Amino acid sequence: MGLIGIFLSLGLLMYLAYRGINVLILAPLLALLATLMAGDLPLLATYTQVFMKALGGYVVLYFPLFLLGAIFGKVMADSGSARVIAEKIVERVGAGQAITAVVLACGVLTYGGVSLFVVAFAIYPIANALFRRADIPKRLLPATIALGSFTFTMTALPGTPAIQNAIPMPFFGTNAFAAPLLGTLAGAIMIAGGILWLNRRAAWAGGEGYGTHPRMAADSSLSDDATLPGFALAIAPVVLVILLNASFTYLVIPNMDTAYLAQPEYGATTISSVAGTWAIIVALLAAILLALALNWSRFTEVKETVNAGTMGSLLPIFNTASEVGYGAVIASLPAFAIIRDAVLGLFPDNPVASLAVAVNVLAGITGSASGGMSIALNALGEQFAQMGQAQGISMELMHRVTALSSGGFDALPHNGAVITLLGICGLTHRQSYADIFVVAVAIPVLATICVILLGSV
Template identity: 40%
Template structure:
């Protein structure tokens, strides 16, 4: 009982301190320490039996393992975003989109850009890095409150694209290993759910923004936004080419290179931006340097939360939670959705929630005769819900490191888009599958 209180208390502490604006690099290990102490884990490997769980090893394996796996991807993505900004390519594309869609469609433009890149296989973090400069320009031109930028970025990336049938994102691929399905599993239901999330989420986001504008909110410039007006911008169609390079290369090499295709694709995007727009750069070297610093800050924040999840996974309380939620009575699809969603929330990771739950859920539910495709799509959708609580790595990185906002200002809208909308989508999927659609 004490261990369970410690695990839940540690999560609450992490969320509360994060919402208050404390640095994740301090908050995450402190919250993990609280979990470890309440669960009786030794603090150091020297105090534990050989190979036994302990606080230091659990935290640092999670922290360093994430950096080892994703640093080059973060680096390439951050540099790509900066060179797009410094060359004027992001401004050129944003102005062109505004001219074509009108100022009122600024939000739609940001969401659409994120959706295209995400469904093309570009990592969520990279999409946020890449599209943010364009989003700032669009929101500035349309005079919309910038605190809604993280919500627009996340909505286009983590809802109707990330977990949909055919998506090359890892959240759609993990179930294949355990359920023997394909990336197109349950595509009929997935299509309906995706359309629902897209339409409902966009309507809700626009409603929140309109309310804020009617209350007198508008775009507030920052010192970092004050750039000299460019006498000339690159051609918008040429500026779109680097984005297409990232999309095409990441999609084309995904099967052969896996996640490494993202590094190749983003590096190709940087090269394409330089070759096509080199005469428009203000300071290419400075843009690369700033991108590098941004990548380090972003990945460190994310890794800090992954380290917290590494400690949580070692506790007896976590094993109890996993055992309990994988044996929820009623429809196996409900049990699967709840199990993956809760574990994703505890670890702050959608992929982590699947990787932990599916080895247990898969054989158990398949032996019960549950349709594998229905289970695949349901758990994929639910994994993209509670993973976006305030302490989630993507949430913190997007709000703090990329957009420079506070949780107090930006999270209400972002939470609505990335938690509530996917939960509703998961419920809709369970209902449709229960009615026999797509089975």
């Protein structure tokens, strides 16, 4: 019954989340359902001592990254910087390469720390006008934005400040630049494969053209050119994020005296466990201050921009933290030992492959890259790290494969980002999801397999 309860709970989590019920409600209720079916276990103690403890621990660890990332995204959007960067890239690449231009514009923004949701809203009006002018089917637009926002800059490219690249750091003692060559290779596979697929699909469309679509409110949002910053001012905060992240990771923090971290009041930890997080915090904070300083006169109300970004960080982090709490409860149940042993035994000689399967499956079930990865690492991260160390596997490889695996099955139809993106574009799953699946699920999974094979060799 315990095993049935776990699978029933997981199935309901996936189905009800797809039906639009918030995970803040679903996660504790379904965790307690699995607990109830497990037998004689205390429900209230499980909720307060297991679920809430794991939820709180996740918030403590990652809230600064969610907060600063959301504020930075809002500042870049409200200042017009995100739009300027997108338009300049489109101009340089050329309207004849509309798909490539949109992918690169999204990639630059997300690699620079702008939230994928902010990028989707900022890029859509530009991309839509470009697709209309080039007479490319609009149904390919969501997949094009997804390729630039949900894939290579989220999980593959070294140094990306995306939360999916930060979560593995404390588990493996790594930083945001883990396995740079393999990560870059995976990113190249995603970019090249995705653009090739979308361009082929546009060519195969024959005389379909852009199509007839009702005009969206966002379609007419390109205005007030006189108030926009120049490209140099717009791109400066993005460049600063990348440079400071690398500088603090490799130069500043390693040369700091951090012996005090061994003291109990500072968590009795080591610098390798926190260096990656510290570097991203400093980089994002400095970029926010620079973006505000360079664009101060362009904000209608700076306080409102910062407040909106702050509030925008709360739902994402508590959604993910609730999924972490759910995973902690599942991992505490006696029947989970069967699942754990099955996952760890999938590839007994290759824990990297077992880790990839575990993260992909849980990301698919939860419809969340960060949520699925967090559940997998909180439940099995220590065991995977021990197995990897015992077999002499690089922890950087473990980190990169974990991040890559979170960006595979997460983009199934019930994924919140997919649903939001289709809503922004005014299209349906039937019209556009097949291409989203290819560029955001199939090709990233292929890239992950390539990294596992090369890393194993």
